[in-house]
Amino acid sequence: MEKSLVLIKPDAVQRGLAGEIISRLEKKGLKIVAMKMLRMDEAMAQRHYAIHKGKPFYKDLVRFITSAPIIAIVFQGNSAVEAIRQMAGLTDPAEASTGTIRGDMGMDIGHNLIHGSDSLENASTEIDLFFTAGDIVSYEREIDRWIY
Secondary structure (H helix, E strand, O other), X not given: XXXXXXXXXXXXXXXXXXXXXXXXXXXXXXXXXXXXXXXXXXXXXXXXXXXXXXXXXXXXXXXXXXXXXXXXXXXXXXXXXXXXXXXXXXXXOOOOOOOXXXXXXXXXXXXXXXXXXXXXXXXXXXHHHHOOHHHOOOOOOOOHHHHO
């Protein structure tokens, strides 16, 4: 089973959309194995967005993600990384398909509600930034046998 990091970004928290986003991912069959609300500081934001350092939008990313609380979640499931990416939709909500989180609820590319890891390697790195191994809870759900 794969694990992937999801961040419910400040705009989603401020707009009261966290429950809807989490619910959609759970309805897909993904299981929450860790979750917390936090306010990212600039140092953590810089580590999270290090891949974008030097790009014209980097400072805006850091400013936005530190502007209000976020919810960090580790989801687990078969092909979790790809499932979350598909459900999130394209980065720009104006180009995201109807039925995706960004396509249905996103306002603009700077306010696109959700971050999902883009690879297993990045998922592992990102999860380690937000959670310790002890934060990840392993458990069985009765429904898992009906999903997998």
